[in-house]
Amino acid sequence: MIQIVDLHKTFGAHKVLTGINLTIPEGATCVILGGSGSGKTVLMKHMIGLLKPDSGQVLVDGEDLVPLGDRELEQARRKFGMVFQAAALFDSMTVFENVAFPLREHRKELSEEQVRERVRSKLDLMGMPTSVEGKFPSDLSGGMRKRVGLARAVVLEPKIVLYDEPTTGLDPITTDYVDEMILAAQAKLKVTSVVISHDISSAFNVADYIAFLSKGLIVEFGPPEQLRASEHPAVKLFLQTWFGNI
Numbered sequence: 001m002i003q004i005v006d007l008h009k010t011f012g013a014h015k016v017l018t019g020i021n022l023t024i025p026e027g028a029t030c031v032i033l034g035g036s037g038s039g040k041t042v043l044m045k046h047m048i049g050l051l052k053p054d055s056g057q058v059l060v061d062g063e064d065l066v067p068l069g070d071r072e073l074e075q076a077r078r079k080f081g082m083v084f085q086a087a088a089l090f091d092s093m094t095v096f097e098n099v100a101f102p103l104r105e106h107r108k109e110l111s112e113e114q115v116r117e118r119v120r121s122k123l124d125l126m127g128m129p130t131s132v133e134g135k136f137p138s139d140l141s142g143g144m145r146k147r148v149g150l151a152r153a154v155v156l157e158p159k160i161v162l163y164d165e166p167t168t169g170l171d172p173i174t175t176d177y178v179d180e181m182i183l184a185a186q187a188k189l190k191v192t193s194v195v196i197s198h199d200i201s202s203a204f205n206v207a208d209y210i211a212f213l214s215k216g217l218i219v220e221f222g223p224p225e226q227l228r229a230s231e232h233p234a235v236k237l238f239l240q241t242w243f244g245n246i
C-alpha cells in the first residue's frame with residue numbers, strides 16, 4: 001500500500017533522511033518507532049506529500065506522490081485519515097458535528113440523513129454510544145476524545161490511517177484504550193495503519209511490523225519479535241529503556 005524508495009531529505013546542512021526504504025503491505029499496521037529527532041515526523045510528512053524529498057519515491061497505492069502538484073496531492077491525500085497526538089477536535093462543535101465535518105466539506109451531495117447514518121456507524125464502530133453525540137469534546141475523557149478523532153479520521157473511508165504519536169502523554173490505562181482502538185480500526189475497517197511513535201509498549205501491542213528509524217535510516221524492519229531480537233546497537237539501546245538490560 002505504501003512503498004518508500006531511497007528517500008533522502010536534507011534541511012540546510014542537516015541530513016534528516018538518508019536513504020529510507022520501506023514497504024507497508026495492505027491491511028497491515030506498521031509502527032515507525034524511533035527516538036526524538038530521528039526523523040519520524042519528517043518521514044510521515046513525505047507519506048502525505050506535505051514535504052518534497054531531495055530524491056526518492058513515495059508510492060501510495062501505486063502512485064508516486066513526489067512529482068504531484070497541489071491539486072493532485074489533495075486528491076491523493078483522500079486515501080489517508082489522520083489521527084493527531086492531541087485529538088485536534090473542534091472544541092465549539094459537538095461530537096456529532098466534529099465527525100460530520102469531513103462529510104460536510106467533501107461529500108456535499110449527501111443528505112442530512114446519510115450524514116447522520118455515516119457518523120453513527122463510525123461512532124458505533126468505536127464503541128461510542130448515541131448519548132455522546134450531543135456532547136462537547138471538553139465533556140469527554142482523553143481516551144474518548146481519541147476515539148472521536150479516529151471516527152472523524154475514517155468517516156470518509158480512507159484506505160490508510162496515519163496516527164501521529166497517538167499515545168504520547170497518556171496514562172497507561174488510556175494508552176491501552178487507544179491501542180485497542182487502533183486494533184479495532186484495523187480489524188473492522190481493514191485499513192492499512194501507520195503509527196508514528198516512540199512508545200515501545202504500545203508499538204509491541206499494535207504492530208504487525210515495526211520499522212525502527214535511527215539517524216535517518218530504517219535500521220530494522222520486521223514483526224515485533226524480530227525487533228526484540230535485533231543486534232543493531234541503536235535498537236538494543238532503545239529497547240533497554242523498556243525491557244531492561246537483558
Ligand SMILES: Nc1ncnc2c1ncn2[C@@H]1O[C@H](COP(=O)(O)OP(=O)(O)OP(=O)(O)O)[C@@H](O)[C@H]1O
Pocket residue numbers: 011014016034035036037038039040041042043198
Ligand atoms: N522544516 C524543518 N526545517 C529544518 N529542520 C527540520 C525541519 N523539520 C524537521 N527538522 C529536523 O529534522 C530532525 C528530525 O525531526 P522529526 O520531527 O522528524 O523528529 P521525530 O523523530 O519526529 O522526533 P520527535 O519524536 O521528537 O517528534 C530534527 O533534528 C529536526 O530539527
